[in-house]
Amino acid sequence: MEIIERVSQLNSGMKIPRIGFGTAASPQNIIQMKQAVATALKVGYKHFDTASIYGTEPALGEALSEAFRNGIAKRDDVFVTSKMYAADHDDPVSALKTSLKNLQLEYLDLYLIHWPINLRKGVSHPSPKEEDFLPLDIESIWRGMEQCVELGLTKSIGVSNFSSKKIGDLLSYAKISPAVSQVEMHPLWQQKKLRDYCSNANIHVSAYSPLGAFGTYYGSNSVMENSVLREIAEKHGRTVAQVLLRWGLEQGVSVLPKSYNSCRITENYQVFEWSLTEEDHEKISKLPQKKIVRREGLINSTTSPYKTIQDLWDGEI
Numbered sequence: 001m002e003i004i005e006r007v008s009q010l011n012s013g014m015k016i017p018r019i020g021f022g023t024a025a026s027p028q029n030i031i032q033m034k035q036a037v038a039t040a041l042k043v044g045y046k047h048f049d050t051a052s053i054y055g056t057e058p059a060l061g062e063a064l065s066e067a068f069r070n071g072i073a074k075r076d077d078v079f080v081t082s083k084m085y086a087a088d089h090d091d092p093v094s095a096l097k098t099s100l101k102n103l104q105l106e107y108l109d110l111y112l113i114h115w116p117i118n119l120r121k122g123v124s125h126p127s128p129k130e131e132d133f134l135p136l137d138i139e140s141i142w143r144g145m146e147q148c149v150e151l152g153l154t155k156s157i158g159v160s161n162f163s164s165k166k167i168g169d170l171l172s173y174a175k176i177s178p179a180v181s182q183v184e185m186h187p188l189w190q191q192k193k194l195r196d197y198c199s200n201a202n203i204h205v206s207a208y209s210p211l212g213a214f215g216t217y218y219g220s221n222s223v224m225e226n227s228v229l230r231e232i233a234e235k236h237g238r239t240v241a242q243v244l245l246r247w248g249l250e251q252g253v254s255v256l257p258k259s260y261n262s263c264r265i266t267e268n269y270q271v272f273e274w275s276l277t278e279e280d281h282e283k284i285s286k287l288p289q290k291k292i293v294r295r296e297g298l299i300n301s302t303t304s305p306y307k308t309i310q311d312l313w314d315g316e317i
């Protein structure tokens with residue numbers, strides 16, 4: 001059996017736990033989300049992933065501070081990631097200070113640029129209007145991210161939803177290299193090109209929507225209902241979710257599943273004591289590819305930096 005390390009080394013010198021707990025939630029699920037974090041801490045999760053646009057930073061902050069107060073966890077033992085929203089790109093330091101206040105934390109473990117776009121203050125719609133876009137200057141945003149590290153507000157910085165090309169451009173001027181690239185990844189969107197690129201650049205990849213965002217309005221059931229993955233799961237006496245997460249771990253990335261159900265939170269953590277076979281990997285490597293989180297709403301022919309979906313993902317779609 002292939003032994004999977006529970007943490008990966010980052011180029012910042014820090015270590016990232018390989019299983020993270022995703023906290024995107026609709027407003028009516030925030031209380032459930034907070035309870036789920038408490039459950040996840042008991043199960044063993046050490047990495048919690050949020051973003052300012054999710055609106056879950058305060059609830060995650062409450063769950064964590066209760067756990068710190070009750071001795072269930074220590075700040076140094078958990079890894080907290082948040083992401084700067086595109087309408088806050090004018091001032092990353094202030095954006096991060098707001099996130100820290102929401103989370104009741106002194107520092108983050110990882111702070112990411114959430115999307116490579118720039119929006120007017122206050123805009124939060126997933127499909128911004130033409131007048132909502134501002135010119136994008138990733139270099140100046142990255143300078144602000146570097147300042148966040150220099151001020152001790154976060155241990156590591158990184159990017160999310162960046163193509164290999166955008167990461168390459170960033171590396172040409174970065175004084176601090178991104179430690180993490182967080183992207184959609186699962187067997188139906190394997191991100192081989194981006195992962196090879198990141199591996200050569202010593203950037204760790206984290207997989208969001210590792211279950212294909214099953215059952216959500218923005219996701220798809222195609223990953224969890226895939227017949228090849230079902231067969232593999234049956235053969236091992238595991239669930240498809242466990243096969244998906246184990247596959248991500250065996251590819252060397254960290255995975256960020258999301259569940260607010262205590263049985264499934266536990267199930268998703270039971271992926272260390274068994275492994276996939278070479279034959280399973282071979283079958284999975286042949287699955288047809290289709291990106292689920294495409295974000296056509298970020299495209300327009302006038303004000304967006306991206307006139308087509310190919311532009312947004314630099315052909316990696």
Ligand code: A2P
Binds near residue numbers: 258264
């Ligand atoms: P629930 O909260 O009811 O468990 P992703 O992690 O790709 O974003 O997918 C999240 C979705 O997958 C959520 O709707 C979650 O629903 C569901 N989910 C999480 N874990 C499992 C599991 N082990 N089996 C089935 N569905 C799951």
